[in-house]
Amino acid sequence: MERFTSGAHEFLIPMVFYSLFCLVLTVNVAGAVSIQDDCHERRCNNHEPPVRFPFRLQDQQPPHCGYPHPGFQLSCSENKQTLLKLPRSMKLLVKRIDYDARWINLYDPSRCLWRQLLDLNLSTFPFVDEIEPAASYTLLNCSSQDEALYKGNRVDCLSTSASQIIAFRSDGYAYLDNLLNCSMIGNISAPISPYFFRFRLKWNKPDCGDCEAQGKGCRLKTNSTEDQTECFYIPKHRISVRERLMIAGIVLGSLILAMIFIAVGWRYYSEKKKKEGLLKIEMFLEDYRAFKPSRYSFADVKRITNHFKDKLGQGGYGTVFKGRLSTDILVAVKVLNNFKGNGEEFINEVGSMGRIHHVNVARLVGFCADGYDRALVYEYLPNESLEKFIFAARGKDRSLSWERLHDIALGVAKGIEYLHQGCEQRILHFDIKPHNILLDHNFTPKISDFGLAKLCSKDQSSISMTTARGTMGYIAPEVLSRNFGNVSYKSDVYSFGMLLLEMVGGRKNIDDTVENTSQVYFPEWAYNCLDKGEELGIRIEDEEQTETAKKLTIVGLWCIQWYPVDRPSMKDVVQMLEGDLHVLTMPPNPFASTDPTKMGATIPRKPVNRELPTIPEIE
Incomplete structure (x- = not known):
């Protein structure tokens, strides 16, 4: 491959000069052919x-x-x-x-x-009528009862049922006595017969x-x-023999050059695809050997958790315990206590999650489906959830730097983008919030808790749902009411936006314990501050931190737009977070009311329903 690359490099240099020569020659020929x-x-x-x-x-x-x-x-x-x-x-x-x-x-x-x-003087008109010389006409408005008297002079296109418009040559009136009930409305002087x-x-x-x-x-x-x-x-330009030969040479040379470039490009592409194919197979075998989730019995779960001795936390769908697979491998075991169905959906979900391998998604190590006892075994992340760092009574010992907050936000965004676009089937999480963002020893974020996740085809834009799912405060408007649009991957974008704003504010988005009532609903207060060019009033030490806070806030406000079509995709969100603050623009105001006491329960500005094609959930 090295020899091929070197040969291609030596071959492409003269081709570039030849292309420039053809370009100059083409310009000269074009100049010679142009006439007048x-x-x-x-x-x-x-x-x-x-x-x-x-x-x-x-x-x-x-x-x-x-x-x-x-x-x-x-x-x-x-x-x-x-x-x-x-x-x-x-x-x-x-x-x-x-x-x-x-x-x-x-x-x-x-x-x-x-x-x-009418009333237009065309005495300077450069044209004359072949049939009738230039003449002047007078238009009169007469009552309809005299219609028979002026029949030959009536202007039909201007007359109405209430009045009739008649026209006479201005060099004399034929029926002067009959014009007493008429009023003049204008003169026409034109070389055109009206x-x-x-x-x-x-x-x-x-x-x-x-x-x-x-x-x-x-x-x-x-x-x-x-x-x-x-x-x-x-x-009448005729192309000479010399010009014909010149044009033919240009066309033939360009064709040969294009064929050479295509051949070189195709060979490079083929070699690249072969290497990518071999690498893909090697990665698949390695992933399958290292990450294929194992199935455990409930007795195994008890042994792994030492009979549920070390409790890490509890949520609406289960309790999480610390466990140990071996001396060096720690895991977090979520024992489900609110599971519905006959188990098929659980197995399908585990099978899908077992194929997810991303640095920003918590890895599923194994599962338990032993009768009515079910559990999920995930990799253990020592720094627990993001919630404990941004909501921990705002303690200094738990606070994260703005640089680290930015890295965490970018990692979560890349994880969601992977769920939406990187998997064989699109995975919608429906429960993005700080509690479900776990941090490893390097504070690398990992998206966890896929209990509410749904699968859908990647070529479809929305998913049908019979009931709302998620956590209040992070649920997208369309999940609660279809008046805002159909449920789609943009619902996760909304939840991510609310997560970003809580990371910036260091508190829940809705907090009625703050002293200033205008700050009760943080997203609206933050938008008003940025819109007026004011500071956000949060812990910031230097200008670089200020830019980071503004960037996270602007991206978060873009993500919480009321209508799904107005929100960016997660791919665009990643680009905004990786880009410069100065290229970002302020999003439209997503809040209909400027009353801060409404705590986010605002109504969108335009009550429209933007339809998206709906598809059934994949079973």
């Missing part, structure tokens, strides 16, 4: 008329590409139609442009040109007809002060 500038013909879509001088497409062609008059500026609508924009946002659709005969077909999309031309919504207009200047007839292009003369035009030859 940005004034070449454009279209809004393939079915729209081509746009070139004297017209130009706004935002697609520079100003010098069109004739300097507002009437020659076109644009594309949202649905890719060609528009002629005039003063006061008047818009007409362009259907066809004849550059040789100098006329343009326009269409009024509203089919009511009167409305667009009676039509499809019409053809002609322009006289600039005259590019000769250029078009000769197949040449038309443009403004350079440095012309009178907007004069000139014809120019449009080169």
Whole structure:
């Protein structure tokens, strides 16, 4: 492999230089092939008329590409139609442009040109009507009872049942005596006949007809002060033999280079996969030999615990005793006293836990399923639980440094991430809290107590549950009420966030014994402090400790967002804890109320239900 790596290194160096050569050559060829500038013909879509001088497409062609008059500026609508924009946002659709005969077909999309031309003076309009010369019209509002008198002059698209709008040429009224009950509403002076919504207009200047007839292009003369035009030859570029050979060489060289890189990469990948496969087999055999959980009888459990002599603690699901497998191996034995079911679920759970091997997950050494007597045998961790260090009457002899707190938080996060993504099946713990985080002699955290854990498929996002599970104060909102979303691995993220905030505060998140009532619910008080730029008011000695406390607090607040979709995954949490404080952003405020006496029983800001696909629990 060393010889292969050396050979690949010697081979890749000239390949890099060759790639640079091909890149420079490609840039030069691209510069040689390019013709003219940005004034070449454009279209809004393939079915729209081509746009070139004297017209130009706004935002697609520079100003010098069109004739300097507002009437020659076109644009594309949202649905890719060609528009002629005039003063006061008047818009007409362009259907066809004849550059040789100098006329343009326009269409009024509203089919009511009167409305667009009302009170709009287009005397400077560069176009004229081929059929009717420019004229002025007067619009009158008359009562409906005179409808028969003005039938020939009625403007249907502006008239209503209550009144009718009539139009007369301004050079004289045909029925002057009949207009006493009418009021004038506006004048129209335009080179367009308002009676039509499809019409053809002609322009006289600039005259590019000769250029078009000769197949040449038309443009403004350079440095012309009178907007004069000139014809120019449009080169039809032909790729020479030399350029063809050059392009073929570039393509062929790039192809060969790509094939070489693929071959080298594939060989490296194959060798790597072979080594990983051998290492994986060796690790599996070692793990299986060293960590496969053993099954004990209840008599063995009594012998291991010396008849339950040394009690370590007690919880809702059992009592924990210190035991000894041999002279050098200590264990913690949890004797279950609140077990339900016929034992199948217990065996399945033990079988799954026996395959979990992670530095931040307590290792299951063995189990007992002897009739109605059941127990779990875990590795013994001398520093007991995290709870005793962060809640121990805030005693100095039990306090942990901020650096160690950060390492513990990161270790717990990596352990949860492993349960969510590292196992064959996703394991949801549902009871992450300080009491279930054990510490070894080096204060390495170990997640324990999987009595409430559930298994689900890794390609599914949520799990169905009939009853809530967990410890109050750490249970995610969706576990208690489906209005916040379905239960998923994000429920563990919420519990971890509450754990982080208790590590920062050094007390329970809800503590009504504090002197300041605004601090009763620590997460909300901590958010308000950070939001206002205030200090957290906890034991901090230097700036580095302040940054650590802020980082843990911000990550914890991200994790306790009300809705599961707003919380980060544990992979993202690990990245935030490993990253720098300055790249973290403050999360949205997860508290609807600023009243600190509500002790966290707040209501989310937006009562929405975000659906997630639900899957059954794996039996």
